[in-house]
Amino acid sequence: MKKIFIPIFTVISACVSSQVAIGKSSVTNTSVSLEFGTGNKGLLLPWVTSAASVTGAVDGTIIYDITDKKVKYRKNGSWFDLSIDTTGTVNTTLQDPLVEKAPAKTAIGTNAATDATSGILALTDTNKAMILPKADSPHLNIISPSAGMIVYDNVKHQLAVFNGTVWSFWKP
Secondary structure, eight states: OHHHHHHHHHHHHHHOOOOEEESSSSOSSTTEEEEEOBSSOOEEOOEESOGGGOOSOOTTOEEEETTTTEEEEEETTEEEESOOOSOOOOOOTTTTTOOOOTTOOEEESTTTTTOOOOSSEEEOOSSOEEEOOEESSHHHHOSSOOTTEEEEETTTTEEEEEOSSOEEEEOO
16 A cells, blocks of 8 residues: 555655645746736735734744834844835724734745744745736726735836835835
8 A cells, every 4th residue: 555655645746836826827937936916906914013013023024014004024133114104094993803813824835834934924935936916007006005015016117015195116
């Protein structure tokens, strides 16, 4: 039985892909672990009470801080502001009565089952990337953006984040 099971398991393991496409049928290439479709929609980042309240965050973590009303990411052990503007607004009435389930997590990648990285969504592959949702001029075409939204602007070729009031744009 072992002689049959091991080859079958090996073939199945080789065929299993750790790639996910949302809003489209497949990812664009083998270097992508998570990719979103187009259609004037963005990715809503997790809301946190404050960046200081986030424990166990690793570099590369992206959040929406409802205290500062800013999109932030973790870089070299510190939080870096992506929103710039301080006039953000956010309505937390739907979120306020909810209690976070600390162990809630989704992991995508070859070692997803054993990955111990904290976070809501962990992309565990070391050689693949996420492609953000793409939109043409999101500040004009995403009709009702939510606070904490992030999207790639196809026209200006830059990252766009929404703080609840205004869009901020980042270009490398």
